[in-house]
Amino acid sequence: MSVPLLSLQGLTKAYPGVVANDTVSFDIGEGEVHALLGENGAGKSTLVKMIYGLVKPDSGKMLLRGQPYEPAEPRQARADGIAMVFQHFSLFDALNVAENIALGMENPPEMRDLAARIREVSETYGLPLDPYRTVGDLSAGERQRVEIIRCLLQDPKLLIMDEPTSVLTPQEVEILFKTLQKLQSEGTSILYISHKLEEIRTLCDHATILRLGKNVGECTPSETSARDMAELMVGSSLQTPQRGARDFGEVAMDITGLSVPAPSAFGTALKNVHLTVRKGEILGIGGVAGNGQDELLGVLSGETLTEADAVKLHGQPIGKLGPTARRKLGVLAAPEERLGHAAAPDMSLTENAMLTGSVREGLEKNGFLDWGKTKEFAERIIKAFDVRTPGPGNAARSLSGGNLQKFVIGREVLQDPDVLVVNQPTWGVDAAAAAAIRQSLLDLAAKGAAVICISQDLDELMEISDSFAALNEGRLSAPREAAGLTVDEIGLMMGGAHGMEVAHV
C-alpha cells in the first residue's frame, strides 16, 4: 500500500480524571472517506481537535504523507491542507457570509473577488449561497454550506466533518453526500464523524470505531451490518424500545390557528399552527433546527402567552396561563437546552428538582420549601432513571450530557403529567441512555398521557411516535400516521431541500 495521507500513531490525550484518547492509531488513505464512529464521550472530538491543532497530544505522533506533522494551531493545520467543518458551527451570526469565510482563510482576497469566488464554488458544488447575507438569518443547512465552502476555498487535502448531517433534512443529506462524493473523486480525503450508521454504510470506505477513548475495531462499513457496528460502539448488545398497542382517548391538548411573532431578531414566527394530541398518543414533530421548535415549545409550556382560546387543555382555554399554572393542570415540558433552560447549571440536582417539581409534588407550603421531600424526589429520579451521579447534592453542571438529560426527562415523567412536551429528548445522549429515555416516553403514553415529542432525529420519531408532523419556517404540516411514512415523504413535509441542488458533476 502507498503512503497514507495521514497516519495517527499511538495518540494519547488525558484530561484531569479522564483519558480522552488512549493510544489511538489508524491511517487515512488518499481519496478515502474514513468514518470515525463512537458514542458521545468516546473521544472522537478530542481526536479531531488534535488533528486540527486545537489540542496538543500528550504522546504519540502523526505523519502527513510520511512527514512528521505537529500542528501548533489551526492556522498551521489549514496551511497543511487540513480543513474542518465543526459540529457546533463556528460561525459569527452578526457578520455576513463573505466575512465569515474571510475569517477562516489565511490570505483572503478583496471582498469583491471573494464574493465572486464564493458564488462560483458554491454553484459548482450545488450549494448556492448569497455572499452578502447575514449568517444569523440563514437556516442550519445554509450555515453548514458556509462552513463547507469556507473549507473548499482552501483546496483541502483532508476535510474533517464532525456530525454534519444532524441538522439536515433527508434531501439535504443526499445533496451533501453528492458533494462529498464529488470531492472524493477529485482526490480529497474525508474524515467523517457520525453515529448514524446507515449514513456511514452508504458513504464511507473504511471505519474506525472508538469506545472510551480506545480504538476497538475497524471495519468496511458496506460489508458490516449496522447492528454489528452499533454493538462495537456500545460494547454490549443493544435494546430497542418496545411499544405496546395502545388505545387513544379523548383529545388532551388542542391548538387552533395559532400565530406568534418571532420573539427575537433571529427567532422564527409561528404561523397558523394547528395541532391536537389525544390521551395515550405520542405526536412526533420533526423539522430542521431553527424552524420554530423552541417557539412551539414555549407556546405549549406557557413561556409564551397567547390568546386564551388558541391553546386548550381538555377543551379548557389555557393560552393565558403561565408555566406554573399549566404545571398545576398537568402540562409539563422539558426544553432542549439542558444547561440553562431545562436545568440551572450551578444549582444542585435537589434544587433543580424543586424548580419544576414544587407545584405537582407539593414541595412548597405557604412559601416555605420542603427540602427533605425535595431530596427524596431527586433521589427517586436518580434511581428510576439510572442517573450516574454521586448524589442529589451535585451541581447539574457536573453531570455528563446524557446523565443530565435522563434527570431532566425523568423529573417531568415522574410528576405524572397529563401532557408532556419534550424538545430533543435524546440530543447528544448515547445509544443506551437514549433507548431508556424513549422507553420511558412510551411507558408514559401507555399510562394514558399525551406526549408531544419535538425532535430532529427522524429515527427517534419513527421509533416512538404514533403520528408525525413537521415544522418548516414556523408552519406545522398536517399530522399523518407515523407507521408507513417513507423518508421521502418526511423530507417533503420538512420543506424539501431548501433550495439546494445536486452538484453539477
Place this chain on the structure above:
Amino acid sequence: MDLSAINPVLLIASLMVAATPLLLAAIGELVVEKAGVLNLGVEGMMIVGAIAGFATAVESGSPFLGFIAAAIAGAALSILFAILTQFAQANQVASGLSLTLFGLGLSALMGQSYVGVKPPRMGDIHIPGLSDLPVIGPILFGHDIILYFGIILTAAVWWMLKYSRIGLVLRAVGENHDAAHALGYKVLKIRLAAIMFGGACAGLGGAYISLIRVPQWTEGMTAGIGWIALALVVFASWKPWRALLGAYLFGGVTVVQLNLQAAGVAIPVEYLAMSPYLITILVLVILSADKSSAPAALGRNFHASR
C-alpha cells in the same frame, strides 16, 4: 435676561471643544466593546489621564508631551483591568467599577500639588486665509490639534471596523470568542490590544479636559463624562458616526445651557445643568430604536480550555 449676548459662531466653536473629551472616550470604549469587553472603568481612566497629562505638561512645559503621557497613563490603568478580567477571569462589571473608584482616588493623590497651577496652553492651529474667514474660520479652522485628531480617529475607527482585516477579526472576537478561537485567532491578545486602545483614548479625553477645556486641575473634574461615554456607545448602537453625533449633541446642549445660565434665564440652574445628560440620552434612545444589536460576546469572559 439677554439672549442677544449669545454669539452663534462662538457657540458652535465651543460646542466642538466641549464634545471632544466625550468623543475620544466613547470611540475608545466602542472599540473595546466591539471586541466583546465591557470596561466600566472609563471614568477612572479619564481622570488618571487628566492628571497625568496635566502634571507632565506642567513639568515639561509641553502640552503635547502631556497628551502622550495621558494616553500612556490611561493605557497603563487599562492593563490592570485586562489582567483582572482577561487573565484572572474576574467579573468585568465589578472590575470596571473598581477601576473607576481606584482611578478617582489615585488621581486625587497624584494631583495634590497641582491644584491651582496653570498649565501651558496648547495653541490653536492657524491657517492663513482659511482661519480668518468669517463664521467658517472659527468653526472649522481655528481649533487645537487634538480636536481634529478626535474627528480623524472617529473616521479611522469606522474605516477599520468596516473595511479592514483587523476590524473584521476584532468584530469576530466580540461576536463569538469560541468560534474565533476555533479558527485560531488569539482572543486574549486581541482583547488586550483593544482594552489598551480604549484606555489610551480615555486618557486623551481626560487630558483634553484638564489641558484645554477647563484648563486647570481639580479633583473629580471629569464629572461623569466617562459614564456618558459608556451610555453613548450603547445608544449609538456601536456605530462610530453616531457616537460623534451624540458627542456633539451633548457638547452643544452643555454649551447652550452654560450660555443660558450666563444670560440669566429664569430656569433653575440645576435643571439647566442636568439638561445635557437628559437630552443626549433621550435623543440616542430614540435613534437606537432600530435595535442594532450589541456584540454577542459583550461582557463574557473567555477561557480557552473549555
